[in-house]
Amino acid sequence: xxxxxxxxxxxxxxxxxxxxxxxxxxxxxxxxxxxxxxxxxxxxxxxxxxxxxxxxxxxxxxxxxxxxxxxxxxxxxxxxxxxxxxxxxxxxxxxxxxxxxxxxxxxxxxxxxxxxxxxxxxxxxxxxxxxxxxxxxxxxxxxxxxxxxxxxxxxxxxxxxxxxxxxxxxxxxxxxxxxxxxxxxxxxxxxxxxxxxxxxxxxxxxxxxxx
Amino acid sequence: xxxxxxxxxxxxxxxxxxxxxxxxxxxxxxxxxxxxxxxxxxxxxxxxxxxxxxxxxxxxxxxxxxxxxxxxxxxxxxxxxxxxxxxxxxxxxxxxxxxxxxxxxxxxxxxxxxxxxxxxxxxxxxxxxxxxxxxxxxxxxxxxxxxxxxxxxxxxxxxxxxxxxxxxxxxxxxxxxxxxxxxxxxxxxxxxxxxxxxxxxxxxxxxxxxxxxxxxxxxxxxxxxxxxxxxxxxxxxxxxxxxxxxxxxxxxxxxxxxxxxxxxxxxxxxxxxxxxxxxxxxxxxxxxxxxxxxxxxxxxxxxxxxxxxxxxxxxxxxxxxxxxxxxxxxxxxxxxxxxxxxxxxxxxxxxxxxxxxxxxxxxxxxxxxxxxxxxxxxxxxxxxxxxxxxxxxxxxxxxxxxxxxxxxxxxxxxxxxxxxxxxxxxxxxxxxxxxxxxxxxxxxxxxxxxxxxxxxxxxxxxxxxxxxxxxxxxxxxxxxxxxxxxxxx
Numbered sequence: 001x002x003x004x005x006x007x008x009x010x011x012x013x014x015x016x017x018x019x020x021x022x023x024x025x026x027x028x029x030x031x032x033x034x035x036x037x038x039x040x041x042x043x044x045x046x047x048x049x050x051x052x053x054x055x056x057x058x059x060x061x062x063x064x065x066x067x068x069x070x071x072x073x074x075x076x077x078x079x080x081x082x083x084x085x086x087x088x089x090x091x092x093x094x095x096x097x098x099x100x101x102x103x104x105x106x107x108x109x110x111x112x113x114x115x116x117x118x119x120x121x122x123x124x125x126x127x128x129x130x131x132x133x134x135x136x137x138x139x140x141x142x143x144x145x146x147x148x149x150x151x152x153x154x155x156x157x158x159x160x161x162x163x164x165x166x167x168x169x170x171x172x173x174x175x176x177x178x179x180x181x182x183x184x185x186x187x188x189x190x191x192x193x194x195x196x197x198x199x200x201x202x203x204x205x206x207x208x209x210x211x
Numbered sequence: 212x213x214x215x216x217x218x219x220x221x222x223x224x225x226x227x228x229x230x231x232x233x234x235x236x237x238x239x240x241x242x243x244x245x246x247x248x249x250x251x252x253x254x255x256x257x258x259x260x261x262x263x264x265x266x267x268x269x270x271x272x273x274x275x276x277x278x279x280x281x282x283x284x285x286x287x288x289x290x291x292x293x294x295x296x297x298x299x300x301x302x303x304x305x306x307x308x309x310x311x312x313x314x315x316x317x318x319x320x321x322x323x324x325x326x327x328x329x330x331x332x333x334x335x336x337x338x339x340x341x342x343x344x345x346x347x348x349x350x351x352x353x354x355x356x357x358x359x360x361x362x363x364x365x366x367x368x369x370x371x372x373x374x375x376x377x378x379x380x381x382x383x384x385x386x387x388x389x390x391x392x393x394x395x396x397x398x399x400x401x402x403x404x405x406x407x408x409x410x411x412x413x414x415x416x417x418x419x420x421x422x423x424x425x426x427x428x429x430x431x432x433x434x435x436x437x438x439x440x441x442x443x444x445x446x447x448x449x450x451x452x453x454x455x456x457x458x459x460x461x462x463x464x465x466x467x468x469x470x471x472x473x474x475x476x477x478x479x480x481x482x483x484x485x486x487x488x489x490x491x492x493x494x495x496x497x498x499x500x501x502x503x504x505x506x507x508x509x510x511x512x513x514x515x516x517x518x519x520x521x522x523x524x525x526x527x528x529x530x531x532x533x534x535x536x537x538x539x540x541x542x543x544x545x546x547x548x549x550x551x552x553x554x555x556x557x558x559x560x561x562x563x564x565x566x567x568x569x570x571x572x573x574x575x576x577x578x579x580x581x582x583x584x585x586x587x588x589x590x591x592x593x594x595x596x597x598x599x600x601x602x603x604x605x606x607x608x609x610x611x612x613x614x615x616x617x618x619x620x621x622x623x624x625x626x627x628x629x630x631x632x633x634x635x636x637x638x639x640x641x642x643x644x645x646x647x648x649x650x651x652x653x654x655x656x657x658x659x660x661x662x663x664x665x666x667x668x669x670x671x672x673x674x675x676x677x678x679x680x681x682x683x684x685x686x687x688x689x690x691x692x693x694x695x696x697x698x699x700x
Contacts, residue, residue, distance in 0.1 A: 111390065111423060130386065137379065146375055153382045157389060164393040169404055172341030176385070179348045183378060186352055190359065190374070193367050206368040209447045211506065211515070 002042060003121070008035045009159065010101070010125045013132045016152060017097045018090045021082045022144055025136075026071045029148050032129075033063035036155055043162060051170035052162075058177055067151065067184050074188050075144060078195045085141025085202060093139065100131040112164075122163035129156030143194055143201040147187045154180055212268050215257045216275060216336065219285065222250050223329035230321035236307065236314060239321055240300040244663065247293040247328075254289040258282050258685040265692070269338075276338035276407060279692035284335040284470050286686065287548050290674065291462040291555050292328050297667040298559050299324065299455040301660075305566060311361065320360065320453065327353045327459065334467040340388050341404040343471055344381065347435060350464055351377045357456040358448045369444075369451035376444040380434025384471070387427030391478070394420045406474055413481035421482045428475045429491055436468035437525045439499040446506070449518035450571065454562025457514060458555035461521040466547050469528060473697060476532070481699060485535065492533025493624055499526025500631040507638045512571040513561050516642060517554065520597060523635055524550040530628060531612040532697075536619055540694045542611030548686065549604040549678060553596045556671040559664070560590035564646070567658055573642060578651030585660045587647055589668045594643040596675050598636045604678035 012032035019025040037059040044052035074080075088096070101124065108123030133152030136145055161168050168176065191201055198205045226246045233239045257277075261268065267278040277285070303320060306312045312320075330349040337343050351374060359370030392404050394416045401408070409416075434441035449457045476488050503523040510516040524546070531543025563586040568576050580587030596603035609632065616625040651657075660668075677683060682690070 107423075111393075111420060113417075113419065130382075134379065137375070143371070150375070150378055150382065153379070154385075157382060157385050160386065161389045161392075164389065165396045165402055168341050168389070168392070169339070169402070172339060172345070172404060175342060175345040179345050179352070182352055183348070183374075186355055187374065190355070190367065190371050193359070193362065194371060197362075197364050197367055203371075206371060208365055208368055209372075209450070211509065211511075 002039065003118070005035050005039045005042070006122060006125050006159075009039075009155075010128055013129045013152065014094065014097055016136060016148070017093045017132050020084060020090060022075050022080055022084060022142060023072070023082065025084065025145060025148050026068050026075070029071075029151060030064055030068040032152065032155055033059060033068075036158060037064055039159070040162060040167075043166070049166045051173070052167060054170070055167060055173055058174070062177060062181055063151070063155075067181070070184060070188055071144060071147065074191055078192065078201065080142065080144065080195075080201055084145055085204075087139040087141065093135070096135065097128075097132055100135065101128045104128040104131060119163060123160065126156045126160035126163065129153070129159065141202045141204050143191050143203050146203065147184065147191070150187075151180070151184070212257065212260050212264070213270050215253055215260070216268065216270060216277065219250060219253050219257070220329065220332060220336070222246050222253075223325045223332065227322050227325035227329065230318055230325060233318065234314075236303065236317045239318075240303060243321060243325070244293070244296045244300055247289070247296040251289045251293045254282075254286045255685070258286050258689055262685055262688050262692070273405065273407065274338055274342075275336050277336055278696055279689050280470070280473065280696055281335045283544065283548075283686070283689040283693050284466065285332060286689065287466065287551050288328070288331055288335070288463045291459065291551050291671075294552075294555060294559075294667040294671050295455045295458050295462075296324075297663045297670070298458070298562075300663045302453070302455055302562060302566075302664075304661075316360075320357070323353055323357050324456070327357065327456075331463060331467050335470055338406050339404050340391065340406055340409070340474070343406075343474070344385055344388055347384075347432070347468065347471060348378070348381050350467065351381065351435070354452075354456065354460065354464065358452045360453050360456075361451075366451040369447035373444045373448040376441070377435050380431050380441060382431070383427050383434075384431025387424045387431055387475070390420060390424035390427065391475070394424060406478075409478050410481065413478045416478075416482045418483050421479055422487065425475060425479045425488065426491075429472060429495070432468045432471045433495060435465070436472065436529075437465050437499075437522050438495045438529060439502040439522060439526070442499065442502070442522050445522060446515045446518040449521065450512055450514035454514075454558055454565070457517075457562070458558035461518065461558060462551040462555040465521060465525055466551065469525070469547070473532070477697060477699065489533045489535050492529045493621075494533075496526045496528075496530030496533055497624065497627055497631075499523065499529070500628065500635075504631045504634045504638070507635050507642075510642065511573055513564065513573050513576070513646070514558070514571055516573070516639075517557055517561055520635070520639070521550075521554060523631075524554070527609065527612065527628075527632075530624075531608075531615070534612060534616045534619065534621060534624075535698075536615045537694060537698065538611050539615035539619075540697050541690055542608050542615060544690045544693055545611065545682065546605065546608035548690075549596075549608050549675070552671045552674040553593055553603070553605055556589060556668060556675065557593040557597060559667060559671075560586050560593060563660065563664070564590070567655060573646050576646040577649045579647045581657065582651040582655045583658050583660065585665055585668070589672060590643065591647055592672065593675070594639060594647075598639045599632060602679040603675055607679060
């Protein structure tokens with residue numbers, strides 16, 4: 001069951017890399033967050049870490065419901081052109097994503113030397129989610145894509161934390177959630193401002209400051 | 212002592228609340244300066260009490276932990292923040308006069324200013340490395356608005372790059388944090404993110420894992436510290452931020468990130484051969500020096516020029532830690548303090564100059580000493596100090612680092628270090644002599660600086676000059692103890 005969901009997480013990361021439209025990207029992010037939520041819930045039912053129930057509720061509330069809502073709302077209100085804008089076309093992106101996944105496998109092998117294969121798979125998927133999130137941030141033009149890429153990276157880290165050490169201490173987990181949430185709101189505000197001042201949210205237009 | 216720490220954190224919090232509620236800016240600005248004066252006194256008191264007992268102060272079941280290193284950082288932050296609060300008084304009043312900002316926005320400035328200070332103080336005080344991460348991310352989130360404060364195309368672009376690049380960096384640092392906590396779990400089967408817990412069993416951690424984790428920490432927090440090649444956000448953010456905030460960004464924010472790196476270095480050095488971290492430090496240090504030297508030569512924008520100098524000095528500091536040895540580490544910590552006071556002074560100067568000349572372009576600035584006599588002289592002194600001329604304090608800390616490098620046989624690194632510092636020396640003297648001397652343009656009036664600004668300048672100038680002759684107490688003893696802690700003695 002867990003293996004299935006972990007592979008689902010990887011699949012959503014690939015779907016995000018190949019997405020052509022802003023709304024698809026947000027939708028895929030929501031799906032990824034949902035998988036993460038289910039995974040945490042499964043971990044919680046095993047009963048080793050009681051704090052995980054509340055964490056999974058938090059994921060559901062913030063990452064599955066609120067953040068995608070905010071992002072959808074922004075893209076509707078500023079009537080963003082749906083096309084994401086590619087520096088690297090989707091097909092090539094997918095090939096690069098495959099290579100990045102291989103690197104993640106190597107890295108996971110280095111981190112989890114001599115551990116069970118399941119942990120290595122978890123590690124590979126979470127490193128892949130991070131790398132692919134980073135990839136989306138760099139090679140997609142829309143400012144919203146950068147926000148989603150950052151969130152995807154954060155999802156990967158969350159997975160790594162829960163797989164490797166049963167999550168961070170509860171207080172820290174809450175604080176990180178809070179930070180991410182505030183971060184999205186601030187980023188959202190700046191997307192509005194960028195749209196106002198530059199009449200588009202293509203980050204390639206942000207090129208006034210140099211040298 | 213516990214009470215002192217609580218008060219230290221309460222003052223910015225209360226001031227932030229007051230800024231949120233208050234309608235009048237003038238009394239609020241004055242109150243902020245007074246508040247941070249009190250903060251300064253408290254942190255001096257904390258320093259002395261710490262030196263008497265010489266044991267780490269803990270609070271709330273060990274979740275707040277302050278040793279000499281933390282106290283040294285708190286004192287540095289308090290000094291720079293007090294000067295900045297004084298300077299902001301006139302700076303914000305000027306912006307209100309010019310109608311560049313509204314009353315509401317001035318309030319917002321003070322709310323964010325205080326929260327910014329609070330988050331920086333928290334970084335130096337929390338024991339839990341996860342919460343330290345949260346505090347550092349908080350500094351980014353709060354200061355983003357202060358970078359994009361004027362809501363112009365340039366400032367919004369700078370703010371966007373700042374928050375995006377630093378958030379990515381800090382995400383990598385979170386990854387490093389988790390890997391460290393996994394290493395602890397793996398080695399001792401205990402789950403904790405407390406720095407003290409990790410340090411006590413550091414020698415048992417898996418070295419390979421710590422190596423990978425440390426790289427992520429270095430790249431992650433190094434982004435926020437402004438180390439090349441992750442520095443690209445820094446010149447934009449420093450040049451577009453409100454000038455008092457530029458001073459805080461450069462003077463203390465970068466150092467809080469270095470503080471985080473140092474905490475991890477102590478763990479890593481107990482587990483690995485110290486040459487591992489020191490080689491990484493030397494590499495990043497020299498790279499930052501090289502890149503900043505190039506950009507300083509060709510710079511036209513005065514605030515960007517100072518921003519690249521921050522990259523240079525962060526490079527020097529990290530280089531010093533990399534060289535290590537008692538003198539090298541002492542020099543690096545001392546340099547951190549010197550750079551904090553000197554660079555804040557220069558950003559105040561740059562703020563006054565850009566306000567008077569209404570441009571950032573140094574080609575259009577002439578005769579600053581005639582137009583702004585007080586600021587001009589202070590900037591001249593600051594330039595000498597920043598370039599590393601005696602008798603100013605930066606000269607001595609740079610010398611300590613260099614001597615330590617030579618005596619330990621790092622000849623090639625020392626020569627590279629000297630080469631870059633010399634290039635930068637030439638460039639800064641060239642740039643500033645052009646804008647400071649000569650006739651002022653006719654349309655620029657002679658302006659007298661308001662009293663709070665003069666006070667802020669003089670306050671920082673005293674440290675800049677006096678520390679060149681002898682290192683004031685309690686800073687000296689604090690640096691000595693912090694050096695011992697960093698060397699793991």
